[in-house]
Amino acid sequence: MSAADAVPLSETPPVPEDEALLRLKEVSKSYSIRRGLFGERKTLTAVKSVDLALARGEVLGLVGESGCGKSTLAKILLGLEAPTSGDVLVGGQALAGQDRTKLARRIQPIFQDPYSSLNPRKTVFDIVSLPLRIHGIGDGPSRQKRVTEILDIVGLSKRVTRAFPNQLSGGQRQRVAIARALVMKPEIVVCDEPTSALDVSVQSQILNLLSELRREFGLTYLFISHDLAVVQHLATRVAVMYLGRIVEEAGVDELFETPRHPYTRALLDSVLTPDASLGVPDTELGAAFPNPIDPPSGCAFHPRCPKRFAPCDHEFPPTVPTKNGGFVECHLYRERAGASQ
């Protein structure tokens, strides 16, 4: 795919309407939850009216705390969960009407825990060739060849084809998982925290592998992580998620240099430094993550926000576009939005 060559590794501009390989339009997902047999039914909204677009060849980093809806969003993209409302468009076509197997050839996942993502009863060959067998691609010998080829690409010797997952290390397992995701040559790969279960030394190898593969095959990544350093390393654009909403979206350098949303700032401040004398950074975030079943009124972030003021606790914040095509959803920038219009 030559498209990859054209994509610079630095920041990517916002995606024009017609170029989006993947687009979410006001996607929401809520679950009905009941505690106990006679408990009251409550609604948990995991994803709230999210708009998101991915251009071919870009890497969109999706960051946020645990429980903010990142993984639910990933499941919706993979077609594993149907959104409660809103549309997911892949290559301009609505996902809702599409055949599951067709979607599977375009979007594949890489999961967090390589100890849970490989079936312990199957050999590496069985695991990596499963997509080919399900989709009826090729015959015996050509599948063998394809599996060997893809294993070589992800840096595994063909000798591991007969190994079982418990004979491999964490890094090797993750390479097998990557091989399985790429064996059908998908366009989009949803990486759900692909390195957080790995050793630091192995993490960087996997990250480098992912970015090489992106260049080589023109892949598009949605890269979900809570580790900002990882996102900075790999992403071209970053979306920050809080309680089911995307509260800020910007190019990677812009976001790390001039974070706008107070939550983004707190996330950046919370990164631990190797210098132990500095201690654990104070993010001023205070109290624990709010209950998603009963989210705060107004801006969902206001109970923890160090900069909250009058409208925050009762008024939903406006979406303020920023000059490079990103946006921030915060009352702090409301005046500026009004002035520029």
Add this chain to the structure above:
Amino acid sequence: MSAATDAKDLSSDTTGVTADPPLGPGRMAALRGRIFGHAGFMIGAGVLLLIVLLALFAPLLAPHDPYAQNLMMRMKPPVFLGGTWEHPLGTDLLGRDFLSRLLYGARVSLLIGIVAALISGVIGTTMGVLAGYFDGRVDAVVTFLINCRLAMPVVLVALAIVAVFGGSLTVVVTVLGLLLWDRFAVVMRASTRQIRSREYVTAARAIGCSVPRIVLTEIMPNLFNNLIVVATLEMAHAILLEAALSFLGLGVQPPTPSWGLMVSEGKQMLLFNPWMITIPGIALFALVLAINLLGDGLRDVTAPENRN
């Protein structure tokens, strides 16, 4: 990383390209090592194998016809209590050779254990896996059925059914098979729920696998360890229940040799010839213990990853 604890992991990730991990033969050797290193498994397997062989070759090994009565030779004691080698384990109330009846009785016990566990295994596993995978209504229905079944006293229900249909080997096996599926269902349901949430199942769904394929090729193979353990427990359970039913006169009918029936027939002589109860009792104990040891051993041997 677990590399430090995993002695088999000889490969190094720092090179970027992998070294040779020990493959196929290494795995088999490790399995063999675990099998021979597991005392419980070896004892259980040994005793069970012995009983199976004795039962299979009963016609060749039995010194007498198990049905042949000889009222002149009633209640002869076994060799170690002063009897003769003509009847190594003595004779019963009707003068039938005790050893021969014990050998033929093993056939009845094993047959009942295996067939009852098979019937209940198929019923319980189907219900449990469906409930565990589909959740929601299916789960509610299966859970209700399991609760109904658990509320029934097995022995009482078995007694009632046998009383209605009459006691025979077929009736006893069928009744036990239809009553002992509860543990299969409970265990399979819990294990399926656990495995369903693993990422490899999600990956299979993302690849586009059909539900039957996911259940049969991704989930079922991982249930096998638990299935084996429950199956052995239920086999032992069925053997004991058959003995209990036969003891109460509602199981296998005389003159078929059954260990439970032998205990029952011996009970009138409990005070004078206690060996008439002890010998079939020991046989039952040994068989049930062997099956349980084998089941526990199989779990340990085939699923080393569960112990890490």
